[in-house]
Amino acid sequence: MTDTAEPDAPYAVELAGITKRFPGVVANRDISLRVRQGEVHALCGENGAGKSTLMKILYGQLRPDEGTIAVNGEPVVFRSPADAIRVGIGMVHQHFMLADNLTIAENVLLGAERRLGIGAKAKAEIARLAATVGLDDDPDTLVEHLGVADRQRCEIIKVLYRGARIVILDEPTAVLVPQEVEDLFETIRGMQAEGYTFLFISHKLDEVRAIADSITVIRRGTYVGTADPREVTTRKLAEMMVGSELPSPQTRESTVTDREVLRIEGLQLAGEGAPLLDGIDLVVHAGEVLGIAGVEGNGQTELVETIMGIRRATAGRIVLGHGDRARDITKATTLERREAGIGYIPEDRSRHALLASQPLWANRVLGHQTRPPVARRRLIGLINRAAARKDTQRIVEEFDVRTPGVDVPAAALSGGNQQKLVIGRELSGDPVLLIAAHPTRGVDVGAQAGIWDELRAARHRGLAVLLISADLDELIGLSDTIKVMLRGRLVADADPATVTPEQLGAAMTGADGPEEGAA
Amino acid sequence: MSRLQTTLLPPLLAVLFAALLCSIALLISGDNPGAALAVMVTQLGAGTTAVDVINTGAVYYIAGLAVAVGFKMKLFNIGVEGQFRIAACVAAIVGGLLPLPPVLHVIVILLTGMLVGMLWALVPALLRAYRGVSEVISTIMLNAVATGVIAWLISPAAFGFVQGNNISTPPIAPTGHFPGIDLGPSGTIFGMVFVAALLGVGYWFLLGRTRFGFELTASGESPTAATAGGVEARRMVLIAMLMSGAVAGLIGLPEVLGREHAYTLVAPQGYGFTGIAIALLGRNHPAGIAVGALLWAFLDKSALALDNIGVPREIVLIMQGVIVLSVVVAYEIVRRYAMAAEQRRVAAELRAQQQPVAEGAAT
Amino acid sequence: MTAPATSRPVPAARARRLPGWATSMLVVLVGLVVLSITATLTGQLQLTSAGTAQAAVQLLLPILFAGLGGLWAERAGVINLGLEGMMILGTWGAAWAGYQWGPWAALAAGAVFGALGGLLHAVATVTFGVNHIVSGVAITLLGAGVTKYLSTLLFLPVSANPRQSPPLRGFDSFSITPLTDVLDALVRANLVFVTDVAGILQGLLTGLTPTVLLGALAVPVTYLLLWRTAFGLRLRSCGENPVAAESLGVSVYMYKYIAVIVSGGLAGLGGAALVLNPGQLGYLEGQTGGRGYIGLAAMIFGNWRPGGLLAGSALFGYVDALQLRAGGDAVHALLYAGTILAVLVAVLWFAQRYWLAAVWALVAGLVVYLVYFFVDTIPSQFAAFAPQIVTLLVLAVASQRLRPPAADGLEYRRGEGD
Amino acid sequence: MAAALLAGALVMTGCARDTGAAGGGGSAGGEACATGTAPSGGAAAAPTSAAATKPDASSLKVGVAYDIGGRGDQSFNDSAYAGIEKAVADFGLAEANVKELTAAPNEPEDAAATRLRQLAADGYNPIIAVGFKYATPLAKVAAELPNTQFAIVDDNSIDLPNVTSLVFAEEQGSFLVGVAAALKSKACHIGFVGGVDVPLIQKFEAGYTQGAKAVAPNIKIESKYITPAGDFTGFQDPQKGNVVATGELDAGADVIYHAAGASGAGVFSAVKAKSTPDSPKYAIGVDSDQYLTADPAVRDVIITSMLKRVDVAVYDFIGAVASNNLGALPKIFDLKVDGVGYSTTGGQVDDIVAQLDAYKNAIINGSITVQSTK
Structure with a gap:
């Protein structure tokens, strides 16, 4: 703990000895944090380090089991976000807190109706704030019509409207492309000049160093230290965060073969207005990792779901296999595609990959319900529970899933262990193609390294992998080929050996193609 | 908390709570709850009550299973009521009109019942699968429409058979x-x-041991995960609803085949709704449903004895209502407690194995 | 600041549209014209008679209250399948209080008893996180049981009948006489359309009671409260995105509780409306007859909006009034109206170039017309359930345009949001 | 026959005045309501109930199993109880020796059987089952217990020595109120509201129609049931009863007869609401004398009620059991034995009693046969 408080100005925020326990886990352990007025204070830590929990405590959404909070020198106790808002704290959540079916104005006014009512006066104020953050939509527009960056602007307006002077930004850049990040930083610097205080949560060290005035690092729920961005190196920060050497996603040698595993031609998916997927062509070879880069919401999810048969393509062909064994699966069901050897790691683990209250062995069956070992070979339609348990045990051991047994419900496991189980399952039954969407999202560092190792090993065995990730480092590190997706089209190719994240980011927004070969 | 405890404790607590509440109600109205209970228990030995409990229990059991098939995948087939009534009616008509050799005759009637129940369930199933109409609303409407169709079917203009002041199928x-x-x-x-017992065994096997049962459970637990796992949501809705309807088609048949030998104007109604209560009570588990069905039948049949000592028979309705409501609350509380305990236990065991883990709490 | 590069997953659909009130007026007008043509061509004058309109008002009232109850609960994200049970509680409470203290007390007590049912539903669903449909079914079961028991206990001594309360004193009904007289003259003028519209208006303005006025008021009041006040915004936000609402300091539990209790109260008012109906003043076991469920259907029909709900319950009340008053012949005439409507819809869709949909509408119209042509009358057994069949058909056609609150029916736990 | 002529004249003026339903529909004005003449001759048969010597029922234990609704339904359950009360008064039946149980709605058959067995097990003999829903269970229970005497109201399908059927000629009573309706109608247009479309209620409608047509062959009769068979809410939905009756009144009917159980209250209030001094509307009650039991506010429109004397049947049955003379009970409780009839309370049919009695005698002596179906 540092002790460099300036005697005259009280800290804008002072957290002391914060401890928060969840069932089975201590999310925050005796954490202290001091934020000076008017500074941009970054809170760094790996995924799952407890940053969001700490900020939820500061915002009154969670109550700490131990510890105290002081704002502008005054000790406070928050029972709900309303209390936090009252003392001038606002928070922009990583996952936007917007109701799609309400208008911008309604979303902003919700909870702050007392200030100016909900009539014309309030709308005028919203329009004024919208101009300052660069939102040019009518306040009566439904939020469902807004894009990601505009939604974030809407969130910031919400905070400003409430007169917040201390703004918590929880991983604000996760969903933005580099150019949008730069816009955001402009806005933050402008507001900082007007006297706003920012708490900026991120694990992207370059960004942190670019924007923060001071940095606090936490690791595994505990306070590690405070650093000055002008002095500390990225390497040093990373070591503080991880506690050891950073794992690297670098692939070693190329294993790409010329054997086609997946060929997609002219894939089309109609949307309500513009098509969601438009003329997608791509080929994945055995032993190749094909990475798809793109800002979220540009069709990656739709692409994956169309390949898996969850959505039906309106035009185009999907062919699995090569030569004599090529099979057109455009019209096949999801199950048939899985049976043909496609493994699938969905982006939203809890919603798309797991049955939370079912035991691990039942989760092993999901997606494999027609295939041995979990289905009986001779009596089609029967589940072999004993074999499912046994094979789950195998996954637990091979993939280092930390669990007391295969009969505990999936929800009892931590996120990383859940993901390892999912990957173990999807690599069971000798798949020829693996579709991995954000395979390390929400996973702790140790598990992340393990997952990368597994993907590499599978690639080495000749598996074709279609990788979608928002983590450009991961994408560059793992992929043999990268394609950039924008508004439902594949707009550029990139060579992971040479491309930089900045170049990728530019291509993702359509601003500039990366130098090595725009499509 | 062991699995047995989490399964058995909630209904026990609920029954006790309901008994307590009803006792208080009885005391307030000046009746003796002890005497009421005693007379209900003794009633079991009187006349045919014990057999009636078993017979009605079987009817309730089938109803519970019919509802549970849908509940298992969060499909609320409120339409079991209409499905069973129209199925019983048509099955009785077919049975009354077709001269068939002994065993075959019964089988034809049973199959007709299942088929008609299925067809009547097909409408909400299609509406839900292809038009997104909530099955709750459509089945409620169809229950009413079923009444109209039955009224027409048993009218003398169609297949009705007037017996004194009653009308029945042939x-x-x-x-x-x-x-x-x-x-x-x-x-x-x-x-x-x-x-009914065989049906229970079949239900147990189907749900616990087959791919269909797995897919059904998966769809109920998480439709999105099931879809990603290759389960076709639309197909599951159709199959589950049709199965529910087919089982519902059997609900009226114990009475038609075993006692009435016709479907009459005054044929009992409401088994479908009882089935909902019983499926809830039994947590969609075949054994639980059996216990729930017998309990419900006992309360219904023994309540007749309350008249003898001047206790309002309606107290049993309150008891049943309280049991259902408190049992669902109790299950929910226990489920949450058990899940939290499980997470704690997993974490504790892992801690015992290696260094503390703090992951996954704040994602 | 550089130009923002935004990605728009959903293209903004902001075509110029008629304001809501104009659209509804247009729909009403088209409906009137179709009915007027049908009445003239088929000779089924009951289709547009004052009596039918008045009966429709009586019949729709309990449904409307129940539907409003459903609307309040579902706008806050709680599905209320216990409306029927709360309505039953309302009938009992209204009769019990009305018998002792008159009709106003009946209304109040009906609301209070219904609200008690709502409270129970709130405790089960909001606090304990029980599945909403399950809790609703249980409450309906319980409501029926409790009222039967209470009636045996409290009504039997005074009415000598355990299933019925003693008769109550009701409201006096009144008509807006000068207007109805003018309308009466118009009705007698026997002009196509004018007579029809006048007849319906006359029915709406005759035999009014405070209960009817309350129902007529409840719709705009619900709209204003839920869509034009801060309270309503907060309440609706709980049904759209409770996590967001919580993050902004909205006490989601409290609003859900308020909504579900109001919901029960409105369902209870529906029960009171039934008890105070001109048919018989008093409680009668089983008198709700599934009206709570119908209310729920009317709400879904109305796309979770008060105006739509009014239209839904009006359609239900109208068809029911028609079949009760004029039987199978009038329902038969409705088939004719259905044909006209189908053709209208087809023309509309052709104009908008929805070719396939238009063809389907034409085919449907043809089928309906063939039924109309080859059948002389609808058997009473089917005519009796015409409202349910119409509701089913409308839902089947329109369900995909419906938009329930985003978090409707989902369990919400405080602090478990992302 | 002055009264009939008067009535006919009134009917004609009524028709001329009537503008029918809204929009100019309804019955054509001026159409004559041809009035048939009341039959003459045939002296009234002496009522045959009540034996000469009073039976002694003091040793009997009488069990009663009511239909849904039980005592207090102001209908046939209550009527059955009235018979018991009368037996208590006349035959020395001890009140403590009477036990009553009530059915629940939609209950299955075994519940009804258990109820009967329960009464038998407690030593009650005879046992009276009220309502045709007891038919099947009673057939079973009576076969099991040959030493217990049973009676069943509204059903004659059981052929067992220890079961007595107490059935009524509802169509005959309804015929008479149909006559009354036709005579009282000024518009030559009457209505019938049935609760649920079942054979029992159809009998009421059939008799009513025949009676009205006997008086006025050209009379218009509106006829509507609230719900179809199987949906028994039609007996307990006064709101819908009100709507149906109002519909018939709007169509031009001015006398409405209901056989709709508790929904009848809605019929009465509809008639009351439409009745004005200039053009009075009338209602006819059913089963018991509803002038006495209905809400006082609507009593003045109830001109008569079709009486179905379950009380007489029950009373006679107990008497017959006490005197061990079951054979003397009539096969059917009809007009001849005063098993059905009409009420005169309120005095509104006093002017036509002579005609009504003429029809009654004609039915009793067989010169008019009333069909029980349409």
Whole structure:
């Protein structure tokens, strides 16, 4: 703990000895944090380090089991976000807190109706704030019509409207492309000049160093230290965060073969207005990792779901296999595609990959319900529970899933262990193609390294992998080929050996193609 | 908390709570709850009550299973009521009109019932799968429409058969009667009781051991995960609803085949709604449903004895209502407690194995 | 600041549209014209008679209250399948209080008893996180049981009948006489359309009671409260995105509780409306007859909006009034109206170039017309359930345009949001 | 026959005045309501109930199993109880020796059987089952207990020595109120509201129609049931009863007869609401004398009620059991034995009693046969 408080100005925020326990886990352990007025204070830590929990405590959404909070020198106790808002704290959540079916104005006014009512006066104020953050939509527009960056602007307006002077930004850049990040930083610097205080949560060290005035690092729920961005190196920060050497996603040698595993031609998916997927062509070879880069919401999810048969393509062909064994699966069901050897790691683990209250062995069956070992070979339609348990045990051991047994419900496991189980399952039954969407999202560092190792090993065995990730480092590190997706089209190719994240980011927004070969 | 405890404790607590509440109500209205309970228990030995409990229990059991098939995948087939009534009616008509050799006759009636139940369930199934109409609303509407169709079917203009002041479907010939076990003065146990038991075994096997059961459970637990796992949501809705309807088609048949040998104007109604309560009570588990069905039948049949000591029989309705509501609350509390305990236990065991983990709490 | 590069997953659909009130007026007008043509061509004058309109008002009232109850609960994200049970509680409470203290007390007590049912539903669903449909079914079961028991206990001594309360004193009904007289003259003028519209208006303005006025008021009041006040915004936000609402300091539990209790109260008012109906003043076991469920259907029909709900319950009340008053012949005439409507819809869709949909509408119209042509009358057994069949058909056609609150029916736990 | 002529004249003026339903529909004005003449001759048969010597029922234990609704339904359950009360008064039946149980709605058959067995097990003999829903269970229970005497109201399908059927000629009573309706109608247009479309209620409608047509062959009769068979809410939905009756009144009917159980209250209030001094509307009650039991506010429109004397049947049955003379009970409780009839309370049919009695005698002596179906 540092002790460099300036005697005259009280800290804008002072957290002391914060401890928060969840069932089975201590999310925050005796954490202290001091934020000076008017500074941009970054809170760094790996995924799952407890940053969001700490900020939820500061915002009154969670109550700490131990510890105290002081704002502008005054000790406070928050029972709900309303209390936090009252003392001038606002928070922009990583996952936007917007109701799609309400208008911008309604979303902003919700909870702050007392200030100016909900009539014309309030709308005028919203329009004024919208101009300052660069939102040019009518306040009566439904939020469902807004894009990601505009939604974030809407969130910031919400905070400003409430007169917040201390703004918590929880991983604000996760969903933005580099150019949008730069816009955001402009806005933050402008507001900082007007006297706003920012708490900026991120694990992207370059960004942190670019924007923060001071940095606090936490690791595994505990306070590690405070650093000055002008002095500390990225390497040093990373070591503080991880506690050891950073794992690297670098692939070693190329294993790409010329054997086609997946060929997609002219894939089309109609949307309500513009098509969601438009003329997608791509080929994945055995032993190749094909990475798809793109800002979220540009069709990656739709692409994956169309390949898996969850959505039906309106035009185009999907062919699995090569030569004599090529099979057109455009019209096949999801199950048939899985049976043909496609493994699938969905982006939203809890919603798309797991049955939370079912035991691990039942989760092993999901997606494999027609295939041995979990289905009986001779009596089609029967589940072999004993074999499912046994094979789950195998996954637990091979993939280092930390669990007391295969009969505990999936929800009892931590996120990383859940993901390892999912990957173990999807690599069971000798798949020829693996579709991995954000395979390390929400996973702790140790598990992340393990997952990368597994993907590499599978690639080495000749598996074709279609990788979608928002983590450009991961994408560059793992992929043999990268394609950039924008508004439902594949707009550029990139060579992971040479491309930089900045170049990728530019291509993702359509601003500039990366130098090595725009499509 | 062991699995047995989490399964058995909630219903026990709920029954006790309901009994307590009803006792208080009885005390307030000046009745003796002890005497009421005593007379209800003794009633079991009187006349055919014990057999009636078993027979009605079987009917309730089938109803519970019909509802549970849908509940298992969060499909609320409120339409079991209409499905069972129209199925019983049509099955009775077919049985009454077709002269068939003994065993075949019964089988044809049973199959007709299942088929008609299925067809009546097909409408909400299609509406839900292809038009996104909530099955709750459509089945409620269809229950009413079923009443109209039945009224037409048993009208003399169609297949009706006027007997004094009653109308019924044409009587089923003895070849179409399902023989029961005659216990003399204690009554006759329906042969369909054994069919109900078999149905329970079939339900257990189907849900626990087959791919279909797995897919059903998966769809109920998480439709999105099931879809990603290759389960076709639309197909599951159709199959689950049709199965529910087919089982519902059997609900009325114990009475048609074993006692009435026709479907009459005054045929009982409401089994579908009872089935909902019983499926909830039994947590969609075949054994739980059996216990729930017997409990419900006991309360219904023994309540007749309350008249003898001047206690309002309606107290049993309150009891049933309180049991259902408190049992769902109790299950929910226990489920949450058990899940939290499980997470703690997993974390504790892992801690014992290696260094503390703090992951996954704040994602 | 550089130009923002935004990605728009959903293209903004902001075509110029008629304001809501104009659209509804247009729909009403088209409906009137179709009915007027049908009445003239088929000779089924009951289709547009004052009596039918008045009966429709009586019949729709309990449904409307129940539907409003459903609307309040579902706008806050709680599905209320216990409306029927709360309505039953309302009938009992209204009769019990009305018998002792008059009709106003009946209204109040009906609301209070219904609200008690709502409270129970709130405790089960909001606090304990029980599945909403399950809790609703249980409450309906319980409501029926409790009222039967209470009636045996409290009504039997005074009415000598355990299933019925003693008769109550009701409201006096009144008509807006000068207007109805003018309308009466118009009706007698026997002009196509004018007579029809005048007849319906006359029915709406005759035999009014405070209960009817309350129902007529409840719709705009619900709209204003839920869509034009801060309270309503907060309440609706709980049904759209409770996590967001919580993050902004909205006490989601409290609003859900308020909504579900109001919901029960409105369902209870529906029960009171039934008890105070001109048919018989008093409680009668089983008198709700599934009206709570119908209310729920009317709400879904109305796309979770008060105006739509009014239209839904009006359609239900109208068809029911028609079949009760004029039987199978009038329902038969409705088939004719259905044909006209189908053709209208087809023309509309052709104009908008929805070719396939238009063809389907034409085919449907043809089928309906063939039924109309080859059948002389609808058997009473089917005519009796015409409202349910119409509701089913409308839902089947329109369900995909419906938009329930985003978090409707989902369990919400405080602090478990992302 | 002055009264009939008067009535006919009134009917004609009524028709001329009537503008029918809204929009100019309804019955054509001026159409004559041809009035048939009341039959003459045939002296009234002496009522045959009540034996000469009073039976002694003091040793009997009488069990009663009511239909849904039980005592207090102001209908046939209550009527059955009235018979018991009368037996208590006349035959020395001890009140403590009477036990009553009530059915629940939609209950299955075994519940009804258990109820009967319960009464028998407690030593009650005879046992009276009220309502045709007891038919099947009673057939079973009576066969099991040959030493217990049973009676069943509204059903004659059981052929067992220890079961007595107490059935009524509802169509005959309804015929008479149909006559009354036709005579009282000024518009030559009457209505019938049935609760649920079942054979029992159709009998009421059939008799009513025949009676009205006997008086006025050209009379218009509106006829509507609240719900179809199987949906028994039609007996307990006064709101819908009100709507149906209002519909018939709007169509031009001015006398409405209901056989709709508790929904009848809605019929009465509809008639009351439409009745004005200039053009009075009338209602006819059913089963018991509803002038006495209905809400006082609507009593003045109830001109008569079709009486179905379940009380007489029950009373006679107990007497017959006490005197061990079951054979003397009539096969059917009809007009001849005063098993059905009409009420005169309120005095509104006093002017036509002579005609009504003429029809009654004609039915009793067989010169008019009333069909029980349409």
